Amino acid sequence: MMTIATPPTGTGELAKREARLAWGLLLPTIVVVSLVIILPLLAVFWISVKPVGLSDLRPVTPIVREAVRGSGEDLRVEYRVRNSSQERPLTGVSFSDTIPEGASLLEMPEQCELNDQTLSCEFGNLEPAFSERLSIPMSYGGDPEELEDIAEATEPAIKGSGENVLTNFEFTADNFKRIFDSSQFLSVIWATTFYTVVGTIGALTVGLVAAMLLNKSFKGQGILRGLYLFPYVSPIIAVAFTWVTLLNPFSGSINALLVQMGVVTAPINFFGEQPLALVSVTVFEIWRYFPLSFLFILARMQSIDTDMYEAADMDGASPFQKFWYLSVPQLLGILSVLFLLRFIWTFNKFDDIFLLTGGNAGTRTLTVNVYEQAFAVANIGAGAAVAVVVFVVLLIFSLLFLRYVSREEGM
Amino acid sequence: MNILRQGTVISSLIGIFWVFIVAVSVAICLSFSTGLAFKPAVYGCLLLGLIAAVMCVVQKKPVVLYLAGTLLGAGLVFTPLSPLSMAADVSPMLRLLSGVLVGLATIVALQKILVEVEATFLTRHVFEEAIIRFLTGFGYVFFTAIVLIPFYVMVMTSLKSQQELLQNPLDFTIDLSQGVALFRSYFELFADFNFGSYLLTSFGVSVLTVFITLLFSVPGAYAVARLRFKGQAVFSRSILLIYMVPMIVLVLPIYIAFSMAGLRNTILGIVLVYPVTTIPVALYMLQGYFRGLPVEVEEAGLMDGLSRLKVIWKITLPLSVPALVSVSLYVFMIAWNEFLIAFMLLDDPSKFTLTRGVAMLNSSEIPRQHLMAGAVIATIPIMCLFLGLERFMTKGLTAGSVKG
Numbered sequence: 001m002m003t004i005a006t007p008p009t010g011t012g013e014l015a016k017r018e019a020r021l022a023w024g025l026l027l028p029t030i031v032v033v034s035l036v037i038i039l040p041l042l043a044v045f046w047i048s049v050k051p052v053g054l055s056d057l058r059p060v061t062p063i064v065r066e067a068v069r070g071s072g073e074d075l076r077v078e079y080r081v082r083n084s085s086q087e088r089p090l091t092g093v094s095f096s097d098t099i100p101e102g103a104s105l106l107e108m109p110e111q112c113e114l115n116d117q118t119l120s121c122e123f124g125n126l127e128p129a130f131s132e133r134l135s136i137p138m139s140y141g142g143d144p145e146e147l148e149d150i151a152e153a154t155e156p157a158i159k160g161s162g163e164n165v166l167t168n169f170e171f172t173a174d175n176f177k178r179i180f181d182s183s184q185f186l187s188v189i190w191a192t193t194f195y196t197v198v199g200t201i202g203a204l205t206v207g208l209v210a211a212m213l214l215n216k217s218f219k220g221q222g223i224l225r226g227l228y229l230f231p232y233v234s235p236i237i238a239v240a241f242t243w244v245t246l247l248n249p250f251s252g253s254i255n256a257l258l259v260q261m262g263v264v265t266a267p268i269n270f271f272g273e274q275p276l277a278l279v280s281v282t283v284f285e286i287w288r289y290f291p292l293s294f295l296f297i298l299a300r301m302q303s304i305d306t307d308m309y310e311a312a313d314m315d316g317a318s319p320f321q322k323f324w325y326l327s328v329p330q331l332l333g334i335l336s337v338l339f340l341l342r343f344i345w346t347f348n349k350f351d352d353i354f355l356l357t358g359g360n361a362g363t364r365t366l367t368v369n370v371y372e373q374a375f376a377v378a379n380i381g382a383g384a385a386v387a388v389v390v391f392v393v394l395l396i397f398s399l400l401f402l403r404y405v406s407r408e409e410g411m
Numbered sequence: 412m413n414i415l416r417q418g419t420v421i422s423s424l425i426g427i428f429w430v431f432i433v434a435v436s437v438a439i440c441l442s443f444s445t446g447l448a449f450k451p452a453v454y455g456c457l458l459l460g461l462i463a464a465v466m467c468v469v470q471k472k473p474v475v476l477y478l479a480g481t482l483l484g485a486g487l488v489f490t491p492l493s494p495l496s497m498a499a500d501v502s503p504m505l506r507l508l509s510g511v512l513v514g515l516a517t518i519v520a521l522q523k524i525l526v527e528v529e530a531t532f533l534t535r536h537v538f539e540e541a542i543i544r545f546l547t548g549f550g551y552v553f554f555t556a557i558v559l560i561p562f563y564v565m566v567m568t569s570l571k572s573q574q575e576l577l578q579n580p581l582d583f584t585i586d587l588s589q590g591v592a593l594f595r596s597y598f599e600l601f602a603d604f605n606f607g608s609y610l611l612t613s614f615g616v617s618v619l620t621v622f623i624t625l626l627f628s629v630p631g632a633y634a635v636a637r638l639r640f641k642g643q644a645v646f647s648r649s650i651l652l653i654y655m656v657p658m659i660v661l662v663l664p665i666y667i668a669f670s671m672a673g674l675r676n677t678i679l680g681i682v683l684v685y686p687v688t689t690i691p692v693a694l695y696m697l698q699g700y701f702r703g704l705p706v707e708v709e710e711a712g713l714m715d716g717l718s719r720l721k722v723i724w725k726i727t728l729p730l731s732v733p734a735l736v737s738v739s740l741y742v743f744m745i746a747w748n749e750f751l752i753a754f755m756l757l758d759d760p761s762k763f764t765l766t767r768g769v770a771m772l773n774s775s776e777i778p779r780q781h782l783m784a785g786a787v788i789a790t791i792p793i794m795c796l797f798l799g800l801e802r803f804m805t806k807g808l809t810a811g812s813v814k815g
Contacts, residue, residue, distance in 0.1 A: 019640035021719055025630035026646070029690055032627065036665070036687035037653055043664035057670055166667070213550040224551070226801055230558050233797050233804070235748040237766045238786035242565040245779055248580075253564055256580040257442060261435075261450045287557060295805065319539045348657035351750050355770075367659045374663055387660040398655050402648060 044391065047384035049171045054378035060085040060162025062093045062126060066155075068148040077105075077138055077151060081123060082131035085162060089128055093160030096120035099138075100150040106137040126160070175385035179373065184364070192347065192365040195282050200342045202286035204335065207293025212323075214294075215301045225298070232291035240355035243284055247271060277361035281353050285346060293338050300334045301327070340401045344394065366390050416538050418468060418530045425545045426464025426521055430456045433516045434494050436552055441509055443563065446582025448498040449509065455494035459487060463517050467525040476522050477515065484514015520548050562790075569596050569784035576779060596784035604781075605760065606768060606788060613747060613765035614792075616681055620746040621739045623686040624693045628738075631690075632697035633723055637709070647698065654691035662755050669756060676759045684752050689742045696741070696807070700734035701727065733803065740800060741807035747793055765789050 011019075065080045079097070083090050099105065099117045108114060112121035112134070121134065140147045179185060214225055231239060246254050247270040255267035270280040304327070312322050350367040353359060359368035367390060374383025415421050434451035441449045463480055470476055487493050488510030495509050524544040527537045567583040568576065570593050575582065585593060600606040634640075635647050665684060666675070674680035704727065712722045728735070753767040760771065769785040797804050 015639065018638050022634040022638035022640040022643075025634040025638075029627045029631040029694065032687050033653060033690065036684060037656060037661060040661040040664035040668075041656065043667075044660055047664065047667070057667060209550060210554055213547055213554065222801075224555070225805075226798060227558055228554060229797070229805070230562065230794075233744065233793060234562075235750070235766055235769075235786075235789045235793065237748075237750050237769045238565065238790045239561060241769070241773060241782055241786055242561045245568060245783060246561060246564050251577050251580050251779070253443070253580045253583075257439065260442065260448050260581065261438065316536070318535045319543050344655055348655070348659070350657070350659040355750075367657065370659050370663070380663065380667070384663055387663060390657065391660050394655060394657065394660075398652050401655075402651065 041391070044384050044387045047166070047381060048175055048388045049173065050165060050381050050384075051170065051172045051174060052165050052380040052384075054375065054380055056088075056165045057380070058084075059164065060088045060090060062090050062095075062123075062158050062160040064095045064156050064158045066097065066152060068151045075138055075140060075147075077136050079121070079134040079136075079156065080131065081126075081134070081158075083126040083128060083162075086129045088162050088165070090126040090130075090160045090162045091124075093123040093126050093158070094121060095123075095156045095158040097156035098154045100140075100147060100154075102142055103138055103140045103147060103151070106139060109134055109136065112136075123160070172381075175379075175381040178379075178382050179369075179385050179389070187362060188364050188366060188369050191278055191363055194278055195285065195349075195353070195363075195365055196343060196347045199282045199285035199289075199346045200339060202282065203289040203342060203346075204293045204339055206286055206290040207295075207338075208297055208331075208335070210290060210294040211297040211301055214298060228294060229291045231288045236288075236351045237355060239288060240284070240352060244271065244356060247280070271357045272361050274362050277357050277363050281356050281363050284356060285349070285352060288352065289342065289346070293342065296334055296338055297331060300331060304330050336404070340397070340404060344397050344401065347394065347397065348390075366393075416533045416535075418528050418533050419465070421533065421538065421541060422464040422468050422525050422528050423461055425524060425541065426467070426517075427457055427460035429521055429524070429545065429548070430460035430463065430494060430513075430517050432549055432552060433513055433520070436556065437509060437512050437516065438495055439556070439560075440512075441505075442581050443560075443583050445505065446579050446584050447501055447505075449495055449501075450497075452493060452496040455487060455492045455496075458492050459483065459494045459513070459517060463521050464525065467518070467521045468528055468530050471526070473522055476518050480514045480518025480521075481511055482514070484512070484517065485510040488513075524548060565783050565786055565790070569780050569787050570594070571780055573778045573780065596778075596780045597788070600772075600781060600784055600788065604768070604772070604785075605763075606765075606785070608761070609763050609765045609768040610788065610792075612678065612763065616678065616685065616764055617743050617746040619682050620685040620689060621742045623682070624689045624742050625735065625739065627686065627690050628693035628697055629728070629735075630723070632694045632701055633727060635694070636698040636701035637706075638719075650691050650695050650698075654688075654695070658688060658751050662751060665752075666755050675756050676762055678762060680756055681753065681764065684756075685746050685749065688749075688752075689745055692745070693738050693742055696738050697731070697734060700731055704730055733806070736800070737803045737807035740796065740804050743796070744793060744804075744807075747789075 061084050063082050063084055067078045067080075068075070069078055070076050077099075079095070081093070081095065097119050099114070099119055101117070105114060105119070109121070111123060112119055123132075210228055214221055214228070246252050249255055249267040249269040249272070252267070254270075255264075258264045259267060268276070271277050308326055309322060312326055317325070348367060349365075350371070353363050353365055353368050354371065357363045359365075359372055364372060366386060370383050370386045370390065372383075373386055374380050415424075431451060434456050438449040438451055441447070462483060466476060466479060470479075484494070485507055488495060488506050493510070494513050497506065497509065501509075524541055528541050533541075564583070567585065570585050571583075587593070635643060635650070669675040669680050674683070708730070709722050709726055712726045713719070717725065748766065749764075750766045750770065753764045754770055757763055757767050760768075763771065765785075766789060769782070769789050772782040772785045
């Protein structure tokens with residue numbers, strides 16, 4: 001009997017083991033990334049359709065205060081029960097308290113009953129902003145002053161729960177309506193577009209120029225290369241505040257310099273005036289991120305074969321011709337990849353504008369608007385709605401990027 | 412266009428433009444270092460530019476040119492046709508120095524720019540070469556200025572007092588006779604504003620972030636780069652996608668969750684979030700590197716009976732030390748410079764990181780020089796690291812700067 005040898009089908013034991021190991025190695029990353037990135041992402045979508053304000057983050061709780069008042073005949077203990085929230089009801093509210101030894105309650109309110117020395121009162125549901133005072137007359141054998149201390153030493157225990165806005169099933173489209181309707185939305189979109197497009201192209205162009213300057217070996221080339229990376233390497237907080245100090249209309253050196261040189265007659269408020277502020281933050285963006293494109297482009301330039309240029313020299317090509325017909329086509333790949341990447345990252349940028357202008361004077365981009373809505377206007381829901389818009393736009397860019405880059409060189 | 416190709420015409424134009432660039436630069440330098448008023452003067456610049464350009468076209472010996480240019484500059488500043496106009500209170504010595512500087516900087520550069528230019532009709536090659544040299548020279552001056560001026564002002568402002576700054580924002584002279592008192596802003600930050608502890612916090616958080624990031628990303632990167640499993644391609648794509656998600660989108664839910672879990676205002680909360688923002692970058696960078704390592708070495712290890720994990724530990728990691736250093740530096744830089752999360756999650760001044768601490772100084776009640784001193788303190792460690800390990804850092808930046 002002859003067995004016919006066939007290639008194995010399905011996954012072999014070895015391959016399975018390898019795949020298991022791979023998932024094992026990836027598991028910790030997948031878990032933490034899901035917890036801190038995927039989960040919050042889903043949460044943003046959830047919050048964006050909820051009516052949540054900053055104040056709703058504090059849980060809704062019932063509050064009870066105890067006080068002993070009066071003396072002699074008039075001696076009484078008072079409990080003030082209230083709902084901490086102005087908007088949300090509480091359910092199943094009750095409290096209990098220990099009545100000190102030697103004291104006896106003369107009257108019992110309908111909600112309450114006394115068991116041994118424990119007073120417990122049922123309130124059921126509390127309306128928003130509910131507040132009620134229970135005043136119970138009492139008698140006491142000892143010193144009333146002393147009673148006050150004893151009574152107030154034991155805190156009444158209160159129970160009851162409010163609905164959490166974040167977890168209930170109340171949805172609203174108001175957040176989105178609010179951000180799309182407001183007259184500001186157009187100006188936000190304009191600022192975002194201007195900042196992203198001009199900032200990206202600017203940083204790329206300036207980076208290209210810087211790379212061309214340093215694409216030759218001379219003494220000090222290394223030092224200059226290191227120096228040109230400074231803006232990108234330093235903490236954003238340091239450079240942003242330095243620019244604010246430098247361009248300050250009252251005590252800024254640049255303004256003083258411009259006035260002294262006779263370029264302008266009065267100091268300019270670079271970060272405070274309507275159209276200029278947007279230009280200023282964009283210039284800052286170009287200044288801070290040109291090193292990045294510079295680094296990439298320089299690396300690509302230095303890998304271009306010099307033979308080509310020698311051949312061109314032999315053929316009598318002029319420097320501009322060499323740049324236009326030889327360098328530019330070689331750099332086109334890296335330039336387009338950089339463009340897409342920088343475009344996405346400029347679009348995502350928050351810190352820079354936030355630190356320079358705080359989003360004022362027409363510089364509020366979408367990302368700054370997330371913060372503005374959520375914290376300045378204290379409307380977490382609207383902030384999340386803006387975040388959703390940011391994310392959706394970003395997703396479109398990223399997919400474009402992946403489609404494109406998969407065909408491009410090694411990135 | 413043709414008239415421009417005439418050697419005398421183009422060299423005169425270049426000469427004039429160049430003198431303006433030099434005059435502006437020297438004026439800024441001198442203003443910033445002495446606090447006195449300097450500015451370029453139009454007619455003086457025109458004159459100096461023309462003379463210097465003509466000299467460079469007719470005379471090609473560098474030494475002769477340098478000497479003549481220096482003398483010319485030094486002479487002109489004492490005439491009404493000085494290329495720089497300056498306040499009357501400028502001492503003759505400083506006046507002479509400014510003239511020498513302008514003259515020398517003009518002639519040295521022009522000699523190089525116009526080295527091939529003759530007083531004839533120029534070939535296209537010579538013409539473009541001259542223009543390119545001129546633009547290159549301008550480029551060096553321009554880039555060096557825009558990078559250096561902010562850092563210079565940052566350091567100098569931190570050494571001044573509020574009144575001095577308001578009185579003359581251009582005066583960055585420092586009185587060295589004060590000795591150590593020069594650094595009073597720094598002493599105050601460390602004594603009254605707790606900056607010592609912020610430095611430590613930032614350092615601890617950054618190191619922990621690097622450590623945790625590597626712990627997660629090394630195995631992950633190895634799996635993506637080397638092991639075959641279903642979904643590998645999808646996975647390596649989604650890493651890129653995930654680290655394009657901006658923090659500002661995630662920070663709202665994180666803020667809410669941390670408020671509820673009591674993790675806001677804790678270092679633990681920060682250390683939980685930071686590594687996750689850097690793990691995808693690190694994973695991406697490392698898998699690229701691991702792919703480049705020769706498979707044969709690892710296979711030899713497997714043949715000799717090592718398990719996969721042992722192979723990673725004994726073969727792959729030792730081979731990847733340079734990449735690990737680059738990644739660590741890059742991650743350290745991200746964590747050290749991080750501002751948004753620290754700003755959102757930390758309110759308690761005893762737990763600030765350095766960036767959060769500097770942000771606190773940005774208030775109208777705290778003098779500017781304190782803010783600048785804080786900025787210097789935040790910048791110096793990362794600069795030292797960068798300058799000391801530039802090669803690794805540059806590698807890390809190039810491999811990882813898909814993130815910005």
